[in-house]
Ligand SMILES: Nc1ncnc2c1ncn2[C@@H]1O[C@H](COP(=O)(O)OP(=O)(O)O)[C@@H](O)[C@H]1O
């Protein structure tokens with residue numbers, strides 16, 4: 096039996112009077128990579144924001160490690176977030192800090208490590224994403240793919256139980272995409288943790304996903320392993336996976 100480490104339970108979420116998620120449920124299996132697919136604007140990033148408590152649902156519940164985080168006061172949420180790494184879509188590194196300082200930041204905020212320990216941990220984490228030589232570099236000196244990996248390093252440096260990746264490969268070439276996908280898989284294994292990855296890149300998803308959830312019109316309409324989704328009889332899933340203009344998805 097697989098353990099569920101995080102869960103959206105019948106979540107409804109609105110921005111103003113626009114309904115983004117409606118009765119949306121998703122189980123995140125511990126120790127697995129779960130990929131979320133769906134059209135642009137479908138609510139994928141919103142799901143990640145709910146999972147780390149940046150947003151609260153209008154209805155329903157969000158559980159992480161058995162705790163309903165919707166009712167957690169902000170002071171507690173701050174501590175709780177150190178158990179969740181977030182690799183943002185646009186790496187969001189601070190331009191005025193070195194890569195080493197950027198990666199050290201979560202340790203300064205969330206741990207009581209000494210300066211020495213912080214540097215050692217940040218260097219080891221950079222090494223695990225293949226960026227050991229960039230400790231003293233500025234973000235502007237790095238390529239797009241390296242920036243992404245530095246963002247991954249920052250997301251995992253606190254050794255979180257769950258790492259959330261928002262479109263880690265969007266806009267990057269196939270070789271960098273392959274490298275980043277490989278890095279996500281390696282970090283998942285190394286942390287012995289769980290990952291939730293939003294991606295549009297089917298090649299990359301097929302390479303890393305243990306489970307795929309497809310969001311459509313506010314809810315997860317299909318969920319399963321790569322093989323199960325590829326064999327799905329749902330015409331929406333088939334149209335999306337085949338990238339076809341023909342089918343039930345309104346264009
Ligand atoms: N802070 C916000 N205020 C208002 N609308 C928002 C906000 N964030 C996202 N949205 C809208 O919610 C929908 C879902 O957004 P998002 O979760 O970012 O989608 P995705 O990541 O799947 O592209 C989009 O239509 C977007 O325009």
Ligand SMILES: [Mg+2]
Nearest residue numbers: 139140141261
């Ligand atoms: Mg998004």
